[in-house]
Amino acid sequence: MTEIENRMLSDATFQAERAEVLKTWPSGGTVDFDAAVAVQAALPPEKRFALALAEADAEGRTLLQPRAGVALIREHEALLNGLSPYCDVLPTTIDAYTRHNRYAEAQEGIDRSRAAGTSLLNGFPAVNHGVDGCRRLVDALSKPVQVRHGTPDARLLAEITLAAGFSSFEGGGISYNIPYAKHVPLERSIRHWQYCDRLVGRFEEAGIRINREPFGPLTGTLVPPFVSHVVAIVEGLLALEQGVRCLTLGYGQAGNLAQDIAALRSLRRLANHYFLNAGFTDYKLTTVFHQWMGGFPEDEAQATAVICLGALVARQARATKIIVKTPHEAAGVPTLEANQAGLKATRQMVNMISDQNRVDSPDIQTEIDVIEAEVHAVMREILRLGRGDVARGIVQAFASGVMDVPFAPARANLGKLTPVRDNFGAIRLFDAGHVPLPDDVLAFHRDKIAERARAERREPSFNMVVDDVRAISASKLVGRPA
Amino acid sequence: MDEAARSYKIVLGVIGADCHAVGNRILTAVLTRGGIEVVNLGVMVSQEEFIEAAIAEDAGAILVSSIYGHGELDCQNFRARCEERGLGDIVLYVGGNLVIGKQDFATVEARFREMGFDRVFPPSVDLEQVIGLLRADIDARRPMALGHNSGRFVVEARA
Numbered sequence: 184m185t186e187i188e189n190r191m192l193s194d195a196t197f198q199a200e201r202a203e204v205l206k207t208w209p210s211g212g213t214v215d216f217d218a219a220v221a222v223q224a225a226l227p228p229e230k231r232f233a234l235a236l237a238e239a240d241a242e243g244r245t246l247l248q249p250r251a252g253v254a255l256i257r258e259h260e261a262l263l264n265g266l267s268p269y270c271d272v273l274p275t276t277i278d279a280y281t282r283h284n285r286y287a288e289a290q291e292g293i294d295r296s297r298a299a300g301t302s303l304l305n306g307f308p309a310v311n312h313g314v315d316g317c318r319r320l321v322d323a324l325s326k327p328v329q330v331r332h333g334t335p336d337a338r339l340l341a342e343i344t345l346a347a348g349f350s351s352f353e354g355g356g357i358s359y360n361i362p363y364a365k366h367v368p369l370e371r372s373i374r375h376w377q378y379c380d381r382l383v384g385r386f387e388e389a390g391i392r393i394n395r396e397p398f399g400p401l402t403g404t405l406v407p408p409f410v411s412h413v414v415a416i417v418e419g420l421l422a423l424e425q426g427v428r429c430l431t432l433g434y435g436q437a438g439n440l441a442q443d444i445a446a447l448r449s450l451r452r453l454a455n456h457y458f459l460n461a462g463f464t465d466y467k468l469t470t471v472f473h474q475w476m477g478g479f480p481e482d483e484a485q486a487t488a489v490i491c492l493g494a495l496v497a498r499q500a501r502a503t504k505i506i507v508k509t510p511h512e513a514a515g516v517p518t519l520e521a522n523q524a525g526l527k528a529t530r531q532m533v534n535m536i537s538d539q540n541r542v543d544s545p546d547i548q549t550e551i552d553v554i555e556a557e558v559h560a561v562m563r564e565i566l567r568l569g570r571g572d573v574a575r576g577i578v579q580a581f582a583s584g585v586m587d588v589p590f591a592p593a594r595a596n597l598g599k600l601t602p603v604r605d606n607f608g609a610i611r612l613f614d615a616g617h618v619p620l621p622d623d624v625l626a627f628h629r630d631k632i633a634e635r636a637r638a639e640r641r642e643p644s645f646n647m648v649v650d651d652v653r654a655i656s657a658s659k660l661v662g663r664p665a
Numbered sequence: 666m667d668e669a670a671r672s673y674k675i676v677l678g679v680i681g682a683d684c685h686a687v688g689n690r691i692l693t694a695v696l697t698r699g700g701i702e703v704v705n706l707g708v709m710v711s712q713e714e715f716i717e718a719a720i721a722e723d724a725g726a727i728l729v730s731s732i733y734g735h736g737e738l739d740c741q742n743f744r745a746r747c748e749e750r751g752l753g754d755i756v757l758y759v760g761g762n763l764v765i766g767k768q769d770f771a772t773v774e775a776r777f778r779e780m781g782f783d784r785v786f787p788p789s790v791d792l793e794q795v796i797g798l799l800r801a802d803i804d805a806r807r808p809m810a811l812g813h814n815s816g817r818f819v820v821e822a823r824a
Contacts, residue, residue, distance in 0.1 A: 279682040279733050283709075288682075292738060302765055305734035333684070363684050365709045404687045477687070481789050513788065515734050515762035592686035592708040649694050652687060656789070 187370040189424050189574035192381045200378060204338045208286045210313035211339055216385070219346035222318065223391040232327035232351035233392040233429045235272050236469045239503050245533055246504040249522050250331060252276030252306030254296035256316050259307050260323045265519045267326055269526035272504070275320070275349070277332035277340065278306035282363065284336055286310055305516055306332070309344050317347030329353060329396070333363040335372040341379045345386065351394035351431075352383065355418035357577060358398035361593045369595040370578050376418075377425055377574075384426020392429050395422050396471060399433020402590040403476025404652055405602040406435060407610050408446035408550075409557030410588055415450065416457050416562065417577050423463045430454075430466060431504065435473040436493045438660050439609035444542070445550030447472060447500035453558050471504040472497035474529070478656035483510035483521075485658060487528050494532035499542055505529060513656065550609070556624050561586065564619050584617030590652075603643060604651045606635035608660040613643055639664055673803050674702040675726040676718045678710035681739030685732040688761070692730070692792070699796035712743055716750050725803035726756035732788065736763035737776070744781025756802045758795075760786030 192200075205211035228234055239246045247270045253259045263273050280289040289308040296303045309317055309330065321328060329351035330344045337359065341352055356373030364372070383393045397418035401411050415432040422430060432454055434446050451470055458466060474493030479486045490508050497505045509525035511517035517525070564585050569576020580586040584597035591598065599616030611628040612620075636643045641664060650662025675696070679689050686708050693705045704722045706714055715727050727747075731739060740759060747755055759782045763773055774785040783802060786795065 279684075279735060283682045285682060288738075292735075295738070303735070303738055305765060362686075365684065365707060402687060478788075511767050514767035515732070516765045518766060521767070590687045590690055592684050592689075645694060646698075649691055652691055 187373055187574045187578055189421060189572050191384070191425055192377055197378070197381055197385075200338075201342075204378070205342060207284070207339055208310055210310055210343060213314045214342045214346050216346075220386065220389045220391055222346065222348050223350070223386065223393075226348055226350065229325065230321070230327050230348070230350065231392070232272060232329055232394040233467070235327050236394060236429070236431060236503055237467060239271070240467075240469050243501065245498055245502055245537075246271035247507055247526055247529055247533070248272045248274055248329070248504055249507050249509070249526055250274050250276045251522060252278065252331075253302035254278070254293050254304040254308060255302065256312055256320055258302060260320055262519055263320075263324055263328070266522055266526070267324065269523050269530070270507070271326070272351075273324060273326050273328040274331045275309065275328055275344075276306040277330065277334065278304040278308050279333075280304070281306070281308045281310055281340065282332050282334040284334075284339075310340055314343055314346045317344055317349070321348035327351065329394070333359055333398070335360045335364045335367045336375045338375055338378045338382075341382055345382065345393060351396060352379065353396045353398055354379070355397040355414070356421065357414050357418055357581075358401060361414075361581070361588050361591045361596050362398075362402045363592075365592050366594060369581050369593075373421065373574055373578065377421065380422040380425035380427050383422070387426050387428050393427075394429045394431060395427045396431040396433060397422070399471060400435025400473045400476040401588050403435050403473075404590045405477075405604070405610050405648070406437070406589060407557075407602055407612060408434065408437065408442065408449070408554050409561065410586070410600070411435065412446070412450055412453055412554065412558050413561050413565070413586060414588075416454050416558070417565065417573055419454055419458060420461055420573050423458060423461070423466060428466045431469045431471050433471040433473060433506075435476045436496060437610050438475070438492075438604075438655070439607055440496060441544065441546040442550045442609040443496040444500045445547045445554060447497070447502055448547075449551045449554045449558075453555060457562065469503035471506060472500070472502035473506045474508040475655065478653065479508070479512035480656050480658055481513040483524075486510040486512055487524070489655060490525050490528050491532045494529040495536055498533045498536040499539075505533070553624060553627060557620055560620050560624070561618060585619060587616045587618055601645070601648060603632060603648050604635070604654075604661050605631035606638050606661070613648060635661070671804070672702060672725075673700065673800055674704065674722060674724045675728055675799065675803075676704045676706060676715055676722060676724045677728045677730070678706035678715055678718075679708040679730045679732070680710055680712070680715070681731065681733075681735050682709060683731055683733040683735065683739075684708045685730075688732060688788070689730060692728070695792045696796060696799075699793065701796060701799060712739075712746050715743075716747060716752060719747075719752055719755060720750060724755070725806065726758060726799060729757070729759040729782075730761045731759070731763055732761040734762060734765040736761060740777065740780060740782075747781075754806050756799070756806055757782050758784045758786065758799070760790060761788055
C-alpha cells in the first residue's frame with residue numbers, strides 16, 4: 184500500500200476498489216449505485232437522518248436514539264418498531280462477527296438463532312441479509328435509521344446498507360480501529376474508511392445527504408476529553424476531504440458535570456475551528472452525547488440513575504442527540520422493555536432540563552480552557568508529523584504515542600497514557616505517556632491528582648486507576664479506598 | 666514442594682470476536698497483585714490460541730472472558746478441544762456476560778458447566794474470591810510430580 188494521504192480518492196481508484204469490495208461476499212453482487220440513489224431519493228422526509236438532525240439543531244431540541252440489533256429481519260423490525268414511539272431516530276446495531284468481516288460465522292449465528300427461536304447474535308448481520316433484506320427492514324420503519332457498529336473495514340457494510348435506505352453511518356478509520364480491533368494497521372483502516380466516506384461523498388454529489396458520525400467514546404473508560412476530541416476532529420477532516428457534508432461528532436460521558444459540559448461545548452467550537460481552517464465552509468455540524476459507556480451497576484434503579492446523570496449533562500450542554508443506555512446495561516444486550524425504560528427516563532430528564540437556564544461556572548470555563556489547550560497542542564504535533572497532512576500525521580502520532588487512547592486493544596495504540604480521576608471525579612492524566620502537552624497543563628493535572636491523593640491518604644498508583652474503572656458499577660464515581 | 670514455591674500460572678483472554686479490553690486489563694492487574702502469574706492473550710482470542718498458550722506456558726488454568734453475548738457460540742466444544750490436545754484436566758473458568766440478554770444466572774451457569782467449564786462467573790464477581798478458588802482448584806489438579814522432573818524445574822534450569 185502506498186503511504187496514506189488525506190486526498191479525495193479518484194473516480195478510477197474508487198471504481199476499481201469497488202469492484203473488489205462487492206465481490207467479498209455474495210450479497211455484494213446485488214448492489215447498484217444508481218438504484219441506491221433512487222432508493223434514497225424515494226425516502227420520505229421523516230425517514231432522512233440528516234433532516235432530523237438539521238431540524239433538531241435549528242430548534243434547539245435533543246434527539247434520543249437507542250441501540251438495538253438482533254439476528255433476524257422480522258425480529259429486528261419488531262424490536263425497532265417497539266422502540267420507535269419512545270425515540271426520535273432509530274439504530275441498527277451490527278453483530279460482532281460482521282464487524283470483523285466474518286460473514287460465514289454470522290451466517291451460522293443466523294441459522295442457530297432460527298433454530299433456537301431467539302437471537303444468538305449481539306446485532307443485526309446486515310451484510311448477510313443483503314440489500315433486499317435491509318430494504319425490507321427500512322420499508323417497515325417510520326423513522327430515520329442509522330448503522331451503528333465497530334468495523335475496521337466497513338466498505339461492504341456501507342455499500343449494502345446505504346443501498347437499502349439507511350441514511351446515517353457511524354464510525355471512522357481511527358475510532359473503529361483503536362477500540363475495536365487488535366491487529367489492524369491504522370493506515371489500512373483509515374484507507375478503508377476513506378472509501379466509506381467517498382461513497383457517502385458520491386451520494387452527496389448525487390443530491391443525497393447521508394449523515395456520518397465518527398464514534399466519540401472510543402474505549403468508554405476514563406477517556407480524557409481531549410483524546411476523543413482529537414480523534415473526532417481528525418475523522419471529521421478526513422470525511423470532509425472525501426465529500427461528506429453532514430457530520431455528527433461524539434463525546435462519551437466521563438462523569439464529572441463541569442468537565443462533561445465543558446467537553447461538549449468545546450467540541451463544536453474546536454471542530455469548526457479546524458474545519459474552517461482547512462478551507463471547508465459548506466458542512467453541517469451537530470453533536471452526539473453518549474451516556475456512560477463504562478461498567479454499569481447491576482441494580483436497575485441504580486443503572487437508571489447513571490442514565491439520568493448523562494441525560495442531564497447532554498441537555499444542559501445542548502447536544503443534538505443522545506445515545507441512550509438501558510437499565511440492563513450490566514447484563515449486556517437489553518430487552519425491548521429495558522430499552523424503552525432507558526428512553527423514558529432520559530426523556531423525562533431532558534424535558535425537565537429543557538426549560539432551564541444555561542448553567543455557567545468558572546469550573547466549566549477552566550475545563551474548556553484546559554481541553555482547548557490540549558487539543559491544540561496535539562493537533563499541532565499531528566500536523567507537524569504529517570507535514571501538513573492529517574492522515575499521515577495521525578498514523579505517525581499513534582505510532583509514537585503522541586496520540587494514545589487508554590485501555591485500547593489495538594496494537595496500533597501505544598497504551599502508555601494512563602488516566603485517573605481527581606478528587607471531584609474529573610478525568611486527569613496520571614501518566615501522559617508521550618503526548619506532548621504544555622507544561623502548565625501537565626502541572627494542572629499533577630496538582631489535581633495530588634489533591635485527591637492527600638484526601639485519600641494514599642499515593643497515586645495504578646491501584647487508584649483500577650478502583651476508578653470499577654467505581655460506577657459499585658455505585659460511586661471516584662474509586663476511594665474502603 | 667513447599668507452599669511458597671508453588672506457582673499459579675494462568676492463561677487469560679477474551680474469546681471470539683470480542684474486543685472488550687478494559688475488564689481484561691483489570692483482571693490482569695488484580696490477579697497479578699494476588700500472586701497469580703498471568704499470561705494475558707488480550708482480546709479476540711480463538712480456542713486454539715488459548716490451548717496452545719496453555720501448553721506452551723504449562724499453565725494450571727485457562728480463564729476465558731466474554732462480555733459481548735456470543736459466549737455460547739464461541740465456547741462450543743472448548744473442553745473437548747482441550748482433551749484432544751492432552752489438557753483434559755486443566756482448570757477451565759469462564760466469566761462475563763456469556764449469553765444474549767439478562768438471563769437467570771443459575772441457568773447460564775448450568776449450561777456452561779455442562780459444556781465442561783469448572784466455574785462460571787457473572788461480571789460482578791468478587792475477584793479476591795476468584796483468586797482463592799483459582800489457587801485451590803489448581804492445587805487440586807496439580808499432578809503428583811517430584812520436584813526434579815516437574816515442568817517448572819526444567820524452565821528454571823534453562824533460565
